[in-house]
Amino acid sequence: MRLWIGFLVSVLVLAGCEEELTVPGQCPELCPGGQPVVLDTIVLATQGSDTAFFGYSDRTAISSLLVSDGLEAGEARGWVRFPQRSDSVTVGGIVRSYKTDSVVFTVNLVVRDTLVDGLKLIVHRVPLTWDTATTFTDVEAALTEAAIIDSVAVPDTLKTGAIRLVITDSTTLANLIPAGDSGRIALGFRIRADEPTGVRLGALAGASGAAGFATYVKADSVTDSTLVQQTVSVSAVANFFVRNNDVVNPDVDLLYIGGVPSYRSIMRFELPAIIKNTDVRLIRATLELTPEVPITGLRGDPAAVSVSGVTKDIGAKSPPAQAASGSGLLPQETSSEPVGIDMRLIVERWRGLSGLPQTIMIGLAPDGGSFFLPVFKSTRAAVGKPRLRLTYMLPSQVEQP
Amino acid sequence: MVLGAFAVLASRAAAQSSEFGTRALGLPVAALSARAQGMGGGASMFDPDVALNPSAIWLTQRATATFSVRHFWRTSENPFGTADGNDTQFPLVMVAGPIGARWDFSISVSAYTDRTFALALLDTLSIRGQDVAVHDTLISKGGVNDIQGAVAFTVSRNFAVGIGLHVLTGTNRFEYRRAFSDSSYVPVRNKNELAFSGPGISAGFSAEPIRRVRLAGMVRWDGDLGFYKDSTKLSEIPMPLTFAAGVQYAPNDRLTIAGQGLYRTWSTADASIRSRGGLGADNAAEGSFGLEWTRSGRSVYKFPLRAGVRYAQLPYPVVTGSNGSEVQLSLGTGFRFSGNRGSVDFAIERAWRNDGQDFHEKTFMFTFGVGIRP
Numbered sequence: 001m002r003l004w005i006g007f008l009v010s011v012l013v014l015a016g017c018e019e020e021l022t023v024p025g026q027c028p029e030l031c032p033g034g035q036p037v038v039l040d041t042i043v044l045a046t047q048g049s050d051t052a053f054f055g056y057s058d059r060t061a062i063s064s065l066l067v068s069d070g071l072e073a074g075e076a077r078g079w080v081r082f083p084q085r086s087d088s089v090t091v092g093g094i095v096r097s098y099k100t101d102s103v104v105f106t107v108n109l110v111v112r113d114t115l116v117d118g119l120k121l122i123v124h125r126v127p128l129t130w131d132t133a134t135t136f137t138d139v140e141a142a143l144t145e146a147a148i149i150d151s152v153a154v155p156d157t158l159k160t161g162a163i164r165l166v167i168t169d170s171t172t173l174a175n176l177i178p179a180g181d182s183g184r185i186a187l188g189f190r191i192r193a194d195e196p197t198g199v200r201l202g203a204l205a206g207a208s209g210a211a212g213f214a215t216y217v218k219a220d221s222v223t224d225s226t227l228v229q230q231t232v233s234v235s236a237v238a239n240f241f242v243r244n245n246d247v248v249n250p251d252v253d254l255l256y257i258g259g260v261p262s263y264r265s266i267m268r269f270e271l272p273a274i275i276k277n278t279d280v281r282l283i284r285a286t287l288e289l290t291p292e293v294p295i296t297g298l299r300g301d302p303a304a305v306s307v308s309g310v311t312k313d314i315g316a317k318s319p320p321a322q323a324a325s326g327s328g329l330l331p332q333e334t335s336s337e338p339v340g341i342d343m344r345l346i347v348e349r350w351r352g353l354s355g356l357p358q359t360i361m362i363g364l365a366p367d368g369g370s371f372f373l374p375v376f377k378s379t380r381a382a383v384g385k386p387r388l389r390l391t392y393m394l395p396s397q398v399e400q401p
Numbered sequence: 402m403v404l405g406a407f408a409v410l411a412s413r414a415a416a417q418s419s420e421f422g423t424r425a426l427g428l429p430v431a432a433l434s435a436r437a438q439g440m441g442g443g444a445s446m447f448d449p450d451v452a453l454n455p456s457a458i459w460l461t462q463r464a465t466a467t468f469s470v471r472h473f474w475r476t477s478e479n480p481f482g483t484a485d486g487n488d489t490q491f492p493l494v495m496v497a498g499p500i501g502a503r504w505d506f507s508i509s510v511s512a513y514t515d516r517t518f519a520l521a522l523l524d525t526l527s528i529r530g531q532d533v534a535v536h537d538t539l540i541s542k543g544g545v546n547d548i549q550g551a552v553a554f555t556v557s558r559n560f561a562v563g564i565g566l567h568v569l570t571g572t573n574r575f576e577y578r579r580a581f582s583d584s585s586y587v588p589v590r591n592k593n594e595l596a597f598s599g600p601g602i603s604a605g606f607s608a609e610p611i612r613r614v615r616l617a618g619m620v621r622w623d624g625d626l627g628f629y630k631d632s633t634k635l636s637e638i639p640m641p642l643t644f645a646a647g648v649q650y651a652p653n654d655r656l657t658i659a660g661q662g663l664y665r666t667w668s669t670a671d672a673s674i675r676s677r678g679g680l681g682a683d684n685a686a687e688g689s690f691g692l693e694w695t696r697s698g699r700s701v702y703k704f705p706l707r708a709g710v711r712y713a714q715l716p717y718p719v720v721t722g723s724n725g726s727e728v729q730l731s732l733g734t735g736f737r738f739s740g741n742r743g744s745v746d747f748a749i750e751r752a753w754r755n756d757g758q759d760f761h762e763k764t765f766m767f768t769f770g771v772g773i774r775p
Binding site: 038281283342344389393395 | 529577591
């Protein structure tokens with residue numbers, strides 16, 4: 001019996017040893033059948049298949065307000081409008097009038113160029129009638145010295161977060177909301193800094209929250225000192241920004257992305273047969289777009305060209321395909337170099353018998369809230385046509401002895 | 402049932418990882434019992450528990466099931482580095498026994514060639530005009546197995562012949578992993594599996610022309626080995642003829658010495674392998690010699706001392722124009738119990754493989770075999 005136990009233990013010990021098989025090697029000396037070959041090919045977008053379309057993210061969907069001063073990417077001004085502020089407060093169930101102690105306007109700083117110091121946010125009173133049709137010229141003309149309510153110096157250490165403009169001056173408070181405006185106010189923003197720069201401020205449709213307007217008051221005829229001080233708060237109900245370089249008359253031979261309402265561009269490709277062979281491993285697929293004009297934005301505020309595949313190619317309204325997207329960051333410094341966007345996942349979905357249409361839509365991320373306004377050459381250009389650079393690996397020959 | 406169970410093991414793990422197994426069909430395996438292994442393979446033409454000579458089973462006195470397990474510890478050296486490794490194989494499973502007064506029968510599953518290895522490779526490729534470092538790992542597991550059904554006919558007290566029918570089968574699973582130093586390129590992981598299939602036939606004889614002197618010889622033909630992927634035949638490769646002869650001498654009841662030579666015409670596949678980009682194949686010879694010494698002529702199964710030496714040429718050059726070979730020293734022993742109904746044998750071996758100036762491998766092996774004679 002002991003012998004059998006010893007035998008079984010020996011078998012288990014031997015069979016249970018963890019195998020370690022690896023030995024060092026180098027190709028081609030030790031690669032049976034040779035080393036897998038890596039190849040590169042370029043596929044131009046199908047001639048004439050690319051077009052820019054307009055009107056995707058509308059003016060109510062902007063994720064942030066752009067405000068700039070002297071920025072190469074363009075001049076931008078923003079504004080917000082608050083709803084009617086109540087002219088009374090309710091204390092102990094009784095509606096009472098009040099006297100204003102102070103007012104605080106709050107806007108959220110989403111992005112700034114942290115290398116630029118001396119940032120100052122200048123707050124103006126602007127017409128309540130502004131809407132998304134208001135032009136840059138209208139806004140610029142209204143943001144005069146006379147319209148300034150006050151300004152606030154943004155600490156150089158503040159990267160993101162709330163910027164608070166506190167008004168306690170009785171004269172300013174008295175004139176803040178003219179009687180004819182029925183308790184409503186709209187604010188326009190411009191900035192100044194030690195050098196040209198820009199900021200993004202929180203907007204209604206963004207994750208950072210819209211501007212706020214708080215009025216700190218003392219309720220009339222209230223003797224209880226713990227109840228006499230009240231706050232009347234409202235949040236912005238409308239906001240928008242305007243810029244001096246919106247695309248107004250687009251060139252049909254160029255591909256636009258971004259802006260408000262945003263542009264997107266469609267382009268189509270035809271994969272070579274070797275790439276459709278599923279035995280071939282696609283290891284990188286890069287969409288290369290050549291800028292028509294230098295790409296410029298706000299330093300420290302990244303944006304990317306987003307690419308998505310489509311489930312059906314029906315032109316401008318082609319539905320995007322799930323799990324078929326890619327993106328490539330735009331350069332932070334002004335650049336005319338071609339932009340590369342990884343879109344391997346999309347090309348993978350093109351392969352095979354039931355692949356997706358070989359069509360992509362390109363857009364800007366964030367859509368409707370970036371200083372970048374990229375414009376790329378199309379297939380109608382003499383040089384710099386959109387192209388797809390594919391790097392792939394042929395199947396290893398090792399499988400055949 | 403036992404054979405079937407062990408056949409699964411053999412087909413799954415009958416392989417020895419080696420840098421010398423990277424070419425063509427891999428490293429030929431000496432599918433020996435632990436007893437024959439202890440004698441360096443010198444007595445394998447006469448060992449009824451070894452499938453090499455189909456007539457050797459004529460000495461089987463009762464139904465016997467044997468199998469062996471072998472563990473390897475090796476150090477591989479080549480110009481690209483040195484690595485230690487270990488692995489386990491189940492080289493031989495066999496059932497044999499008499500089926501009549503003059504007839505004996507056996508079925509065996511053994512490893513024929515081994516294509517188990519893992520290579521770690523470093524290289525730099527020029528992709529998109531940039532140098533990109535790649536880390537490749539090539540893993541191959543499996544090999545060719547030999548399923549044999551054999552019968553032996555005892556012509557006289559001193560002479561027997563045997564014939565074996567073979568099916569070469571097995572699988573070879575590959576995994577190729579490549580990682581790029583530039584993360585813009587996605588890692589690649591390729592998996593493939595090949596299946597092998599081919600026929601074979603062998604014939605042999607065993608004789609004792611002089612008392613205490615035995616002679617044996619065999620010849621084997623294998624047809625083309627087809628390899629398949631997803632049931633589709635990709636191609637085939639010619640297999641070698643095998644010739645082997647052995648002599649065994651027992652000067653007394655306590656000592657047995659044996660030697661054998663074997664030759665395989667692997668070069669028949671040379672052109673086929675080269676046409677696929679391989680390095681070809683050379684004919685290979687091997688010779689082995691061993692002895693078994695028992696302390697008592699009346700209890701020959703009680704811890705005998707076995708020793709042997711084996712030299713073999715390797716058929717597949719690792720690098721162009723090279724000729725590999727291996728030398729192996731063995732020591733072994735064993736015992737029987739339960740009225741000789743059970744047996745346990747051990748062997749320890751030391752092997753050196755070389756190919757050219759740059760490729761060396763040292764292996765320490767431990768073989769453990771068990772036999773059951775119900």
